[in-house]
Amino acid sequence: MSVTTDDLNAITEQVWLSYLDPEGLHPFLPSPEAPAPPHVIASVSVTGAWEGHVVMTFSEGAARLSTSALLGMESDEVSDDDVADAVGELVNVIGGNVKSLLPDGSLLSLPHVVTGEAGAKWPAAVEICRLQGSWQEEKIAIGVWTSKSTGAGE
Numbered sequence: 001m002s003v004t005t006d007d008l009n010a011i012t013e014q015v016w017l018s019y020l021d022p023e024g025l026h027p028f029l030p031s032p033e034a035p036a037p038p039h040v041i042a043s044v045s046v047t048g049a050w051e052g053h054v055v056m057t058f059s060e061g062a063a064r065l066s067t068s069a070l071l072g073m074e075s076d077e078v079s080d081d082d083v084a085d086a087v088g089e090l091v092n093v094i095g096g097n098v099k100s101l102l103p104d105g106s107l108l109s110l111p112h113v114v115t116g117e118a119g120a121k122w123p124a125a126v127e128i129c130r131l132q133g134s135w136q137e138e139k140i141a142i143g144v145w146t147s148k149s150t151g152a153g154e
Contacts, residue, residue: 015097044108
């Protein structure tokens with residue numbers, strides 16, 4: 001079993017409506033453009049029956065907007081710690097939904113957040129689906145990576 005871009009799109013729409021845009025005024029809009037550095041990267045790992053990662057990459061503006069919406073704060077009140085907490089929670093929620101599509105026995109790690117120019121790397125991991133787009137004109141990308149060579153075709 002594998003996760004598809006359609007699955008990721010449905011999960012993302014649900015999370016946006018539930019957490020960031022309950023009134024549906026500013027939906028996540030798929031786009032061919034990915035966030036440019038510097039950015040904020042949040043990830044969770046899946047281990048057990050399926051192994052891989054769910055990775056969200058935010059432009060700095062998207063990370064601040066997401067934090068502001070999630071925490072109900074004005075964007076100028078948002079601290080770096082708030083950003084790390086909020087984007088970590090978003091990837092955790094999306095990761096939990098992705099995990100629900102995977103075989104029983106798959107476990108989700110705690111979120112990990114990295115900021116700046118350097119991107120997160122996963123040796124021997126292969127991206128199996130990706131959704132990228134914009135929210136309020138700020139770029140966000142969401143990818144699912146598998147660590148097992150058999151995971152891409154399951």
